[in-house]
Amino acid sequence: MEFLKQAKVVRFRSHHNKYLLAADDEVSVWQNRDGTVKNARWTVELISQNSNTLRFKSCFGKYLTALSTPCLLGIKSKKVLQTLPRTLDSIVEWEPVSVTKGYKVKLKTANGQYLRANGCSLPPWKDSISHDNPNWRKPGSPTEIDLTLPKQNSPSDKEKI
Template structure:
């Protein structure tokens, strides 16, 4: 559940290394290896006072465990996109952690499953209870956090002013007991008032409020991409300073197009450096989640991988 409590938008990757996508017909769901599409992103709604979540597609519809069988006489049932008039249990899923992966279970004990094999099962998604060992891992999903949920901070309580207790005067005082008025410098009341701590009940100034807002550390938009341009051998000119820019995408192909625009080069390969061997390897997979900053090297397509 901790995967989803901090996440606002996620992508789900099945055991077959394919992402769950919402179909453009706004009714079905399927699997695809390319997770760069907008319909691969799912908005997380946490159900209050429970361990269940709802997943909403880019079309504003919820991931739903239907009662319709996927095929005749089959145990698997269809998973659809629906928008019920009243929110019910069919759109609620319970995340169950399994190592670094999760299983998504319905209220009725069935699991979200990414199917493989031959048609009509290939790239389909159903909910079922696996009965064979060979398909037991088909209900395991990797969660890629695309956008974190903004943290809400409770307002700080304003301090209460300290009450000032006046000095006690004897109720039985008579004119014969009164003494001449002491001088201000020797009055015990003045001395007591001088020793009181000053209490400032003014509201904070505009600059103070702005400083407090700036200290909230809001989430940054996108990630910082640091890059160097190498030659055909992958060598980098150390005299040149590493360049950088802000990147809001989530796919290697989008990053490659952005680097073409930044460098002015057309036929390039985007590489990362192995921290152990210091060798370059091409970046083909999805970018790291949570908008982690990256260091890459841009080399010509004639570069030969070692």
């Protein structure tokens, strides 16, 4: 996890080969295959009290937040949004759990749930992001995330930022 602690900015790529993006509404998060846009960049913030816990800030200055609100009525997965809470508490804290050597991790919330990139191609699940208790038998739950560093000063990034 040293890589993540030293990174200033990361992109999250799911097993669907899609990137976690901060939506332009400055509230939602979703998935998209284009990881070069500014919305795919997440600033890493170390939390001094707990070296294993991090915060991720979107290009809009809002934090990746694990809410306790269900995504849909009757579904146990919970919402993940970008918010700017009054106090920076456990809802904006994520613990990276190493999956393999390299840059694959799973992001765990303070209450033990994991970030999940939903892969259903039908609305309302299409390209959505949630957090849930792990179901180790179901592929992609919780989502393994490839961490990538955005290329600094690349022409494509300059055009899109």
